[in-house]
Amino acid sequence: MRLHHVRCHCGRSRSEVEADIDHVxxxxxSVCRRRGALSFRVAPEAIRFLTPLADLSVYVWGTGTGADYFCPTCGIMPFRKPSRLTQAERVAGKQxxxxxxxxxxxxxxxSIDELPRVRIRGSELIIK
Structure with missing residues (x-):
């Protein structure tokens, strides 16, 4: 496992993640497409928040079960809490x-250019 330092553009939001990032x-x-973020999922114990979550802004949308944390100064989103599965995803067998x-x-x-990309079809989810 490798320790990665995660930060927003201005450096106000900082965290550390221990992970072997092998894809994005x-x-x-609609949100991810506009944002352009590439994500990698980590277990709760793999991240250490150096900036308290209360110091960041939060955007909740769609199912209302996920949360995008972003810096109130520069607007960059360094991480998010993914939404819970929809009924359609549970029926499809997603974990x-x-x-x-x-x-x-x-x-x-x-170096993100060398990492394989897994396409997520969030636009096709039916939110119920």
Missing amino acids: RECDC PFEGWAINVRCIDDL
Whole structure:
């Protein structure tokens, strides 16, 4: 496992993630498409918040079960709490995830161009 330093553009939001990042997730939902984030999911115990979550702004949308944390100064989203599964996802057999999604674009020492991309079809989810 490698320790990665995650930060927003201005440095106000800082965290550390211990992970072997071997791919990135690229979602095409309305928010992710506009944001351009590439994410990697980590277990709750793999992230250490150096900036208290209360010091960040939060955006909740869609099912209202996920939360995008972003810096109130520069507006960059270094990580998010993924939404709980929809009924359609549960029926399709997807497994629940309780961890965090790190925006790998916020890791300075990571070459994201070499990582395989997993396409997530968030635009096709039916929110119920």
